Every structure is written in structure tokens, then in C-alpha cells.
Amino acid sequence: MASTRGGCTDRISTAPTQQKDQQRENPARSECNINDKLRSRRDFIAATGIGAASLAGTPLLQAQAARAKPQDADLVVFNARVYTVDSRMSRAEAFAVQNSRFIAVGTTADIKGLIVKGTQSYDAKQMTVVPGFIDCHNHADGTGLLYDTSVGNPYEVEFVTIDSIVAKLRAKAKDTPPNQWVEGFFFDDTKVKDNRELNAHDLDEVSMTLPVAVHHRGGHTSYYNSKALEMAGVTKNTPNPPGGTFDRDPDGSLNGRVTDRARSVFNKVGTHQTFTPEQMLQRERDGLAYISKQFVRYGLTTVHHQGGNLFALQQVRAAGNLLHRVSYESSGKVLDSMIAAGISSGFGDEWIRLGATSEHTVDGSFSERTMALSVPYPGVTPRYKGNVTETQDDLNAWIEQVHRAGIQENCHANGDVAIDMMLTAVERAQQRFQRTDARPKITHCTLINDDLVRRIRVLGAVPAPFTSYAYYNADKFHFYGEEMMKRCMAFRTFLDNGIHVAAGSDFGPGPFDPRMGIQGMVTRTGWNGETWGANQRITVEEAVRVNTLNGAYNSHEENLKGSISPGKLADFVVLADDIHTIDQSKIKDVQIVRTVVGGNISYQA
Numbered sequence: 206m207a208s209t210r211g212g213c214t215d216r217i218s219t220a221p222t223q224q225k226d227q228q229r230e231n232p233a234r235s236e237c238n239i240n241d242k243l244r245s246r247r248d249f250i251a252a253t254g255i256g257a258a259s260l261a262g263t264p265l266l267q268a269q270a271a272r273a274k275p276q277d278a279d280l281v282v283f284n285a286r287v288y289t290v291d292s293r294m295s296r297a298e299a300f301a302v303q304n305s306r307f308i309a310v311g312t313t314a315d316i317k318g319l320i321v322k323g324t325q326s327y328d329a330k331q332m333t334v335v336p337g338f339i340d341c342h343n344h345a346d347g348t349g350l351l352y353d354t355s356v357g358n359p360y361e362v363e364f365v366t367i368d369s370i371v372a373k374l375r376a377k378a379k380d381t382p383p384n385q386w387v388e389g390f391f392f393d394d395t396k397v398k399d400n401r402e403l404n405a406h407d408l409d410e411v412s413m414t415l416p417v418a419v420h421h422r423g424g425h426t427s428y429y430n431s432k433a434l435e436m437a438g439v440t441k442n443t444p445n446p447p448g449g450t451f452d453r454d455p456d457g458s459l460n461g462r463v464t465d466r467a468r469s470v471f472n473k474v475g476t477h478q479t480f481t482p483e484q485m486l487q488r489e490r491d492g493l494a495y496i497s498k499q500f501v502r503y504g505l506t507t508v509h510h511q512g513g514n515l516f517a518l519q520q521v522r523a524a525g526n527l528l529h530r531v532s533y534e535s536s537g538k539v540l541d542s543m544i545a546a547g548i549s550s551g552f553g554d555e556w557i558r559l560g561a562t563s564e565h566t567v568d569g570s571f572s573e574r575t576m577a578l579s580v581p582y583p584g585v586t587p588r589y590k591g592n593v594t595e596t597q598d599d600l601n602a603w604i605e606q607v608h609r610a611g612i613q614e615n616c617h618a619n620g621d622v623a624i625d626m627m628l629t630a631v632e633r634a635q636q637r638f639q640r641t642d643a644r645p646k647i648t649h650c651t652l653i654n655d656d657l658v659r660r661i662r663v664l665g666a667v668p669a670p671f672t673s674y675a676y677y678n679a680d681k682f683h684f685y686g687e688e689m690m691k692r693c694m695a696f697r698t699f700l701d702n703g704i705h706v707a708a709g710s711d712f713g714p715g716p717f718d719p720r721m722g723i724q725g726m727v728t729r730t731g732w733n734g735e736t737w738g739a740n741q742r743i744t745v746e747e748a749v750r751v752n753t754l755n756g757a758y759n760s761h762e763e764n765l766k767g768s769i770s771p772g773k774l775a776d777f778v779v780l781a782d783d784i785h786t787i788d789q790s791k792i793k794d795v796q797i798v799r800t801v802v803g804g805n806i807s808y809q810a
């Protein structure tokens with residue numbers, strides 16, 4: 206104990222002074238002076254850095270720390286290259302965990318001193334340890350992955366043929382009763398070996414009697430066969446509705462591609478497979494348990510879910526099958542109920558917490574080229590500036606309602622036009638009802654300009670741009686061109702402006718592998734070798750921070766997780782190689798050896 210204390214004090218941050226100051230400022234926190242036991246605890250935390258974490262932490266953190274005794278270390282990890290993402294001590298060799306939290310971080314020699322009977326110890330053999338990765342935008346649709354037909358690869362760059370898509374859907378159509386939809390998911394229009402657009406004629410080969418739809422993984426465009434178009438009453442003379450298009454060939458005939466809000470007419474026709482409520486719940490539980498396994502396999506320890514069945518989520522947790530932490534982003538009935546019941550963002554616990562709203566969609570898609578731009582899309586005729594899917598008035602009303610309810614507003618805004626609309630609505634809401642530290646969340650926030658960045662900074666808004674796109678979707682950036690790409694997924698600009706930018710994979714649209722995300726942020730080079738917007742490159746260290754601590758900040762949980770700091774939840778990832786020093790084009794292939802959530806192994810290679 207004595208040697209631990211002596212050793213750590215030198216190496217660990219400014220904890221002792223900070224803690225003393227804190228006690229002076231806050232008499233309630235000085236009660237640990239009153240007995241010997243607690244005095245020795247205070248000495249210990251001063252020496253190990255818990256004091257500093259408590260300083261930044263919540264009362265709960267304090268209470269937890271008060272129970273911690275050094276001899277209680279459940280787990281000690283040593284001989285590691287630890288990147289803490291804690292600015293007070295960015296590098297370490299070892300750390301100790303107790304009651305699911307880090308209690309000390311320092312040198313191997315010091316931390317080994319905390320090993321007692323019953324302590325689990327892990328020699329990391331010079332492997333790299335980083336905080337658990339946090340994905341701030343994920344549709345987490347495990348049920349779809351398990352039970353629906355994927356016509357593309359959800360996780361990796363993989364090219365498929367149109368024939369393979371048709372074959373998969375034909376097999377599906379065989380057991381499909383009349384009038385019921387045959388659907389394919391995870392289609393990617395630039396990952397097709399045929400090197401052309403999928404069209405209605407292709408899908409007519411699946412069936413002429415059943416409605417067929419293939420949904421782009423981006424989530425904003427779908428492709429329909431002739432039967433589906435006929436059932437929906439869409440003809441070549443049907444005008445485009447607001448916020449969407451029925452795409453046409455040069456001769457004016459429908460080609461089957463339908464964008465954004467124009468797709469709503471298809472929701473009114475045909476049937477879908479039906480399930481009893483119990484079957485439905487079982488499928489949702491299966492899906493969540495399945496995707497949770499996938500997340501930890503890729504080193505994700507917290508994921509912001511876009512809705513999903515909250516009841517099923519709790520059941521999966523109760524059954525011990527929830528391996529990652531969830532920031533649950535609500536919409537529809539859940540959001541309405543929160544507002545009605547007076548439940549704000551932050552309600553919940555360390556495993557399932559109500560976060561921001563789910564993305565309220567303002568415009569179209571970056572990958573599918575329907576996002577709302579202030580200038581026309583280069584080379585597109587007729588002149589097209591993308592889809593705005595919401596009026597300013599409706600957006601103003603929605604944001605104000607959520608904002609007043611103490612719920613963190615979150616909009617899907619890709620194009621500069623949509624980001625401007627969201628900021629306008631938030632500025633208006635703040636004028637009517639001032640809320641400090643509201644952290645309005647901008648999902649995607651893809652195309653920025655100087656004025657938008659200034660307003661984001663003033664509002665303290667938190668963008669979550671695409672992560673894996675720089676690598677995965679480099680084959681689409683020529684549609685925008687280099688000048689625009691310099692202002693897309695602008696991690697460099699956000700960091701330089703002191704904006705807490707986080708990571709948002711947007712799975713299904715983007716693969717959620719944080720290694721792919723980090724490689725793309727650092728290199729801006731895609732799978733095809735093309736580099737776009739190199740001015741927005743950030744360092745590996747910055748990219749790790751974006752994927753960890755900034756993710757915690759995104760949901761107001763930066764005092765609870767996101768770095769390897771005493772007092773925080775013991776969520777971390779062991780990597781076989783050091784992503785900070787390895788060839789940057791190989792970051793995405795670095796093996797994830799172990800994922801630990803709350804001190805427990807949730808994945809082991």
C-alpha cells in the first residue's frame with residue numbers, strides 16, 4: 206500500500222490538490238475526514254486519482270468511491286499500452302477495477318501492488334488498451350439481420366451481382382402468399398458488380414404478381430417492381446410529392462427507384478408477414494441479443510439505439526444477454542409518453558438510459574444523394590438540390606416541444622440546408638425557453654460551412670457525423686466532388702472549433718466497425734484507394750477520443766464513461782496491435798482481442 210501510494214502520486218495527474226480544493230468548496234464532501242477508515246480511503250484516492258474523477262463526477266460516483274478500498278480490486282490489468290483518453294494522464298501501463306469501475310490507473314509496478322487474494326489479474330503483454338468505443342447513431346436492427354433477406358453485406362465492402370439479388374428474392378417469393386411484400390435489405394447501389402442501377406425490370410424477374418421492394422442500406426431510397434408501382438397507383442404521369450421523387454428514365458418511364466417521402470404510398474398497399482405479439486417480442490429479443498454480440502465483437506461498449514422495443518431490451522438485459530450499454534433514443538409513442546410523464550433525457554441507469562430523441566428527419570441521404578443542398582447536385586439533370594422532408598414550421602414546433610420537456614433534441618440533418626433549418630429551430634426554442642447545456646444533437650451533420658460551424662459552437666450542439674463512410678462509401682464521393690467533400694464529415698473543422706464531435710455509424714446505412722471508422726477519419730481514403738477531403742483528417746488519438754469520450758459527452762455521460770479514469774465505468778478494449786503506431790491503412794484489420802464492459806469480459810477473441 207505504501208509503495209503504491211508513493212509511486213502513484215508522482216505519476217498521476219493533479220488529483221491530490223484538486224481534491225483538497227473541492228473539499229474546501231463543498232463541505233458535504235469533506236465528511237470523509239471524520240473517521241480513520243475514511244481518512245485512509247481519502248489518502249488512497251488522492252494517491253490513485255479517484256479524487257480527480259470524483260471532482261468531475263456525480264454524487265453517485267462519490268458514493269461508489271467511498272465504498273472502494275484498495276484491497277478490493279476485482280481486476281488488475283498490467284503490462285499494457287494504455288491510452289486513457291484522460292488529459293490528466295494520457296498514457297499508462299496498468300489499471301485496477303473494482304465494483305465495475307476503474308479505481309486506479311498508473312504504472313505496472315504501482316498497480317500490481319493492488320493485487321490481493323481473489324483479484325483477477327491480466328497480463329496484457331504489451332497489447333494496446335483503449336476505452337470502450339461509443340457509437341452515437343445506430344439503428345441496431347438485429348431482428349432484421351436475423352430474419353430478413355440481406356442482399357448486400359452489412360459489415361464489409363463486398364460486391365454482389367444483380368443476378369444474386371434476384372435469385373435471393375425469387376427464393377423468398379416462392380413461399381410468399383399473394384399480395385404480400387417480398388423485400389430485400391442492405392442493398393448498396395455502388396457495390397454492384399454489374400456497375401449499373403438496379404431497376405424495375407430486374408425486380409419484375411423476381412415476380413410479376415407479388416409486390417417486390419429492395420431497400421437501399423442508406424434508408425432513403427427503395428426500388429420497386431412493376432406490380433408494386435401498379436398497386437400503389439404510381440404511373441409515369443404521377444407528379445413527385447413534396448420531399449421525394451419517383452425516378453424516371455430519360456424517356457419519362459418509371460425506372461423503379463423512389464426516394465424519401467415518395468415511398469409512403471407503398472406503405473398503404475400489400476401485406477406483410479404477421480406475428481402474434483408474443484412471437485414479435487421473441488423476435489425482437491432474439492434480434493437484440495444477436496446484435497449485442499456483434500457490437501462487443503467490434504469493441505463497442507455503448508451504442509445509441511434509434512428506438513426499438515424498449516420492453517424487449519429490458520427483458521434481454523434481465524436474461525443476461527445485453528452485453529453493451531444502451532443510450533435509448535425515443536420517438537413516437539415512447540417520446541410522447543416521456544413528455545406526458547415528465548421524463549427527461551438521462552432517466553435510467555448505466556445499462557439502459559433514455560438519451561436524446563431518435564433522429565427527427567429533416568432531409569434526405571448523403572450516401573443515396575438526396576440530402577438537401579444549397580446548390581444543385583453536380584452533373585444531375587434536371588436540376589436537383591435534394592429532398593427537404595420537413596417544413597420549418599413543423600420542425601420549429603417539434604423542437605420546441607421536446608426542448609421544453611428537458612429532452613435532448615436530435616435531428617437527422619445531412620445537407621447544409623437541413624443543418625441550417627435545425628439550428629434555426631433550436632435557436633428559436635432557446636429564445637423562448639432557455640436551457641443551459643442542452644447539447645442539441647445533430648445526427649450526420651454532413652455538409653457544413655463557416656456560418657453553420659459558428660452557430661453549432663454557440664449553441665453547444667453535438668454533431669455525430671458518419672464514421673465508416675470515409676472508407677466504405679468513397680465510391681460515392683465523386684457525385685459531390687472534392688470541393689464539397691472538403692466540407693463533409695468535417696471532423697477536423699469541428700475539433701479545431703472546440704466542438705464535441707462524436708461518432709455515428711448509422712448502421713444499417715454504414716458498417717459500425719469503429720476500426721473502419723477510425724481508419725477513415727485518419728486517412729480519408731476509401732476501400733478503392735480514393736482520398737476525398739484530406740483537409741478533414743484527424744490524428745489517431747483524436748479519432749479515438751471522438752469514438753470514446755466525445756461519445757459519452759454526446760449523451761451527457763462524460764463523467765461516467767468514455768475514458769480510463771478512476772471512478773468511471775470499467776469499459777475497455779484490448780487490441781492486438783497499437784492503432785496509434787501501425788500503418789494507418791491497416792487500422793481496420795487490427796484484431797480486437799477482448800472487450801470488457803463494467804469489468805466483465807463481454808467478448809474474447
Ligand SMILES: [Zn+2]
Pocket residue numbers: 342344511564617711
Ligand atoms: Zn439514422
